[in-house]
Amino acid sequence: MDNPVAIAVIILIVLAIGAFVVLRKKAPELPAAEEEPKKPEAKKPELEAKKPEPAKAEPKKAEPKATTQDAEPTKAERKELASTALEAPQAKAKVREEDIPVDEAPAEESKATVGTPTSKRDVAGLRKGLAAPRKGFIARLAALFTGKKEIDPAILEQMEEVMISSDVGVKTTQAILERLRERLERKELDDGAAVWAALRAEATRILSVEPAKPPAGRPLVLLMVGVNGVGKTTTIGKLSTKWSADGRKVMLAAGDTFRAAAVQQLEVWGKRVGAEVVRGKEGADPGAVAFDATTKAKEAGVDVLLVDTAGRLHTKAPLMDEIKKVRKTIAKAMDGAPHETFLVLDATTGQNALTQAQLFKEALDLTGIVLTKLDGTAKGGIVLGICDELKVPVRYVGLGERAEDLREFHAGDFVEALFGQADETDS
Ligand SMILES: Nc1nc2c(ncn2[C@@H]2O[C@H](COP(=O)(O)OP(=O)(O)OP(=O)(O)O)[C@@H](O)[C@H]2O)c(=O)[nH]1
Numbered sequence: 001m002d003n004p005v006a007i008a009v010i011i012l013i014v015l016a017i018g019a020f021v022v023l024r025k026k027a028p029e030l031p032a033a034e035e036e037p038k039k040p041e042a043k044k045p046e047l048e049a050k051k052p053e054p055a056k057a058e059p060k061k062a063e064p065k066a067t068t069q070d071a072e073p074t075k076a077e078r079k080e081l082a083s084t085a086l087e088a089p090q091a092k093a094k095v096r097e098e099d100i101p102v103d104e105a106p107a108e109e110s111k112a113t114v115g116t117p118t119s120k121r122d123v124a125g126l127r128k129g130l131a132a133p134r135k136g137f138i139a140r141l142a143a144l145f146t147g148k149k150e151i152d153p154a155i156l157e158q159m160e161e162v163m164i165s166s167d168v169g170v171k172t173t174q175a176i177l178e179r180l181r182e183r184l185e186r187k188e189l190d191d192g193a194a195v196w197a198a199l200r201a202e203a204t205r206i207l208s209v210e211p212a213k214p215p216a217g218r219p220l221v222l223l224m225v226g227v228n229g230v231g232k233t234t235t236i237g238k239l240s241t242k243w244s245a246d247g248r249k250v251m252l253a254a255g256d257t258f259r260a261a262a263v264q265q266l267e268v269w270g271k272r273v274g275a276e277v278v279r280g281k282e283g284a285d286p287g288a289v290a291f292d293a294t295t296k297a298k299e300a301g302v303d304v305l306l307v308d309t310a311g312r313l314h315t316k317a318p319l320m321d322e323i324k325k326v327r328k329t330i331a332k333a334m335d336g337a338p339h340e341t342f343l344v345l346d347a348t349t350g351q352n353a354l355t356q357a358q359l360f361k362e363a364l365d366l367t368g369i370v371l372t373k374l375d376g377t378a379k380g381g382i383v384l385g386i387c388d389e390l391k392v393p394v395r396y397v398g399l400g401e402r403a404e405d406l407r408e409f410h411a412g413d414f415v416e417a418l419f420g421q422a423d424e425t426d427s
């Protein structure tokens, strides 16, 4: 075995085997190379011929590498950034702000208030209060965009399903999606982030219903109406807490004369905030109580009089006639009053809230909506349906039972809190 010839032969054999193994290893790259030409091919048709080509096979392959092989690296980079931002609204990644025209017209605080001084804008707090619809409605919507670098028009159908099942309402959903479809066809929206930004802009546009300017005189009389248990009395308590803290003189009128407990509930709030509560005898005419309270409020130099009323079914004509009468009686006590008539709607009742709003709007000249219990629904799309169909401004939203859980409504802030990314300061 010390034969040098034999050793040389062995070395040669080993080298030959090595070369063979290396060549075999390279071979599997071929199938991948075969697939590659499809990527660029599939991408263009997908954008151009929107409907016919679902191009299902490509996204799987395209995800990891396609962007780097694209002819337009800058665009690819943008898309990658955008898609990560969309993956989950709660994720840390940021949506490109320049794509999101939500804050172009930040609602002015004074416009959306009932003569209240400016309040602190706290989008992070609002976002926390909206955790339930963010985790439901918005997360479901955002999931449709996750990992999508190309937007297939089929996404609109999936969006429709999420929006309708989240209480946006058929009419409003279709109107929003029709606008998005037109923009997709005009190729104005070329990636997930652009569609998301367009959706946010639609929401902001719909929610930006301007309330009428509140009158300057005193007292400002606010009539609170709505069906049973929606949160009328609680909202009065929350508003009186807020306005008393702002240094306003507040008076409350116990216009729900049917139940002793309703009067007591209002009295608890009155005591808490140091506001006088005007009440009648049990079973008294609610109009008479409201008249009495308005007169007293004028005499006492009160800034705001909040008139509570009994819950009533919007479908019961006599009850709706009664509330119209209360309204007229207040007007007899003071010209131009009530200056504000707020309809309280419970966000958890979904589409029924829209019907309530329609009938209350027919009966009374509503100046605003208070949408309560947004903390208790994974839907919350009703806010869009109401503003879109009724054009009555949302003035406040209820995000819990405590006094501080009432938020003044600003379309831009609300959309940012609902659709935007949580930032690091959020806990
Ligand atoms: N989670 C949550 N609960 C709320 C909100 N607003 C009101 N509530 C609760 O809803 C329940 C009914 O509230 P009320 O203020 O009594 O409702 P109402 O419209 O005055 O009811 P009636 O006078 O019986 O017609 C209470 O338990 C409130 O604490 C809210 O924004 N979020």
Ligand SMILES: [Mg+2]
Binding pocket: 232, 233, 234, 256, 262, 308, 309, 310, 311
């Ligand atoms: Mg009540």
